Amino acid sequence: MNLKRVLHKARSKNIPFYILVLFLFYIALKHFSRRPSAGLVPENLRQYLRFNEKHTIGGELTDSEVDRLRVQVEILNTERRVYNEKRFGRVLPETTTIVVQAHRDVERLQYLIVSLGQVRYIEDAVLVFSHSYYHPEINSLVRNITFCKVLQVFFPYSLQLHPHQFPGADPNDCSNSSNALCGKLNNERNARDAERKQHWWWTANLIFEHASWSYTYRGMVIFLEEDNYVLPDLLHMLKYAQRSVTFIPQVDVISFGRTYAKDLDYNLLTIEAWRPPYDKGLSFNKTTWRKIVSWLSVFCMHDDISWSYSLLHLFSRFPKGYAEMAACMAPRVLSTGMFPSGKKAVEVIWKRLEYSKLYPESVSAVMLFSQHGRVVRKTRLPPGSGGWNDLRDHLLCLDPLMSTITDPTEDESTTTSPVFVT
Ligand SMILES: *[C@@H]1O[C@H](CO)[C@@H](O)[C@H](O)[C@H]1NC(C)=O
Numbered sequence: 356m357n358l359k360r361v362l363h364k365a366r367s368k369n370i371p372f373y374i375l376v377l378f379l380f381y382i383a384l385k386h387f388s389r390r391p392s393a394g395l396v397p398e399n400l401r402q403y404l405r406f407n408e409k410h411t412i413g414g415e416l417t418d419s420e421v422d423r424l425r426v427q428v429e430i431l432n433t434e435r436r437v438y439n440e441k442r443f444g445r446v447l448p449e450t451t452t453i454v455v456q457a458h459r460d461v462e463r464l465q466y467l468i469v470s471l472g473q474v475r476y477i478e479d480a481v482l483v484f485s486h487s488y489y490h491p492e493i494n495s496l497v498r499n500i501t502f503c504k505v506l507q508v509f510f511p512y513s514l515q516l517h518p519h520q521f522p523g524a525d526p527n528d529c530s531n532s533s534n535a536l537c538g539k540l541n542n543e544r545n546a547r548d549a550e551r552k553q554h555w556w557w558t559a560n561l562i563f564e565h566a567s568w569s570y571t572y573r574g575m576v577i578f579l580e581e582d583n584y585v586l587p588d589l590l591h592m593l594k595y596a597q598r599s600v601t602f603i604p605q606v607d608v609i610s611f612g613r614t615y616a617k618d619l620d621y622n623l624l625t626i627e628a629w630r631p632p633y634d635k636g637l638s639f640n641k642t643t644w645r646k647i648v649s650w651l652s653v654f655c656m657h658d659d660i661s662w663s664y665s666l667l668h669l670f671s672r673f674p675k676g677y678a679e680m681a682a683c684m685a686p687r688v689l690s691t692g693m694f695p696s697g698k699k700a701v702e703v704i705w706k707r708l709e710y711s712k713l714y715p716e717s718v719s720a721v722m723l724f725s726q727h728g729r730v731v732r733k734t735r736l737p738p739g740s741g742g743w744n745d746l747r748d749h750l751l752c753l754d755p756l757m758s759t760i761t762d763p764t765e766d767e768s769t770t771t772s773p774v775f776v777t
């Protein structure tokens with residue numbers, strides 16, 4: 356609104372002065388109330404919002420396009436170039452790694468990126484995008500990130516790269532009712548669901564074993580998914596949680612997510628047994644990873660399609676019978692999945708956050724005690740939910756980086772991707 360023009364118009368129309376004053380006041384109020392809340396989408400991060408709710412990416416690839424893509428993905432995975440290293444320095448042994456499991460929901464992913472861009476200390480972290488779907492639009496979004504170091508890796512056993520055979524949907528899968536072998540197991544293989552567990556496991560293996568910095572790595576790895584949204588004090592809380600660990604020994608994992616509830620204390624950490632609602636923003640370091648890997652067969656053979664329930668099962672083999680967790684009482688990683696879109700989710704989230712006190716100056720850790728000592732609420736181990744009894748899935752899971760299985764007998768057209776023998 357141009358003030359001069361308004362004044363001129365008012366004078367020419369003989370509008371009394373006090374009405375004009377009121378009018379201006381109204382504009383000022385309106386302008387003020389329209390201003391986005393502090394964290395919604397700051398000016399410098401607007402560039403990451405490129406896709407609206409209706410935007411979909413995808414489309415069928417021809418067989419030759421799939422072949423070409425496999426080669427390209429393999430090259431990218433071998434290069435593993437870290438972007439923005441010049442500006443933010445190399446990944447150090449204690450650098451925090453934030454891993455994002457991305458598929459193809461770019462609308463939500465862009466809001467996750469916007470939220471990550473607002474995290475204090477993000478410039479010291481490295482962001483790893485692990486994609487189960489390759490698309491130029493997703494890549495341009497990710498490569499345009501300027502606020503921290505970025506690495507992209509691509510899940511080589513994705514449905515996109517194996518559209519007609521295992522690990523994709525395969526004629527031999529038990530989702531095919533005409534497959535006689537499946538008669539007795541009333542258990543279906545859903546390739547898309549299986550991909551999720553495989554992808555998470557492959558990514559964890561890659562970060563801890565095969566990233567260029569894995570060997571000497573001592574930092575924390577935080578696992579996120581594309582339909583997450585992080586609060587700006589995520590890494591601030593990580594510092595507190597890590598410090599608390601020195602007072603409470605044997606904390607295996609730190610969690611930043613749980614179901615949102617009202618009136619939670621933003622300055623409390625709770626120390627308890629880990630369980631799946633805390634799988635959002637799950638984080639741990641190499642010490643815990645080593646323990647996990649020592650039980651990998653439990654993870655890989657447990658007939659449950661969900662990676663977090665499989666992990667719960669694995670943790671039951673830990674000496675205490677569970678994994679000790681330090682978790683933020685008020686979640687710093689929220690899910691946008693239950694909202695119609697990322698945009699809508701972010702509006703609701705910031706409305707809810709209006710009176711919450713982010714960046715607490717001191718943090719307390721609480722544990723449950725009774726007169727007999729510490730009380731640990733252990734969840735009863737549920738039976739596996741199924742969907743994971745295909746031997747091929749077990750084998751891939753047991754050696755996700757394919758370090759031992761290669762099949763030299765296969766013809767050269769498939770040498771770019773490992774082959775599964777059933
Ligand atoms: C990054 O964003 C800028 C401006 O928004 C755009 O011009 C540029 O093409 C983008 N770069 C990539 C690699 O997508």
Ligand SMILES: *[C@@H]1O[C@H](CO)[C@@H](O)[C@H](O)[C@H]1NC(C)=O
Nearest residue numbers: 525526527531532533534535
């Ligand atoms: C199901 O299995 C049968 C026999 O193995 C095969 O002919 C058919 O193509 C399969 N269907 C699908 C959808 O994979």
Ligand SMILES: *[C@@H]1O[C@H](CO)[C@@H](O)[C@H](O)[C@H]1NC(C)=O
Nearest residue numbers: 572573574600640641642643
């Ligand atoms: C992982 O964290 C634990 C607890 O903070 C610590 O004792 C251990 O040394 C860490 N592991 C590595 C590899 O730094």
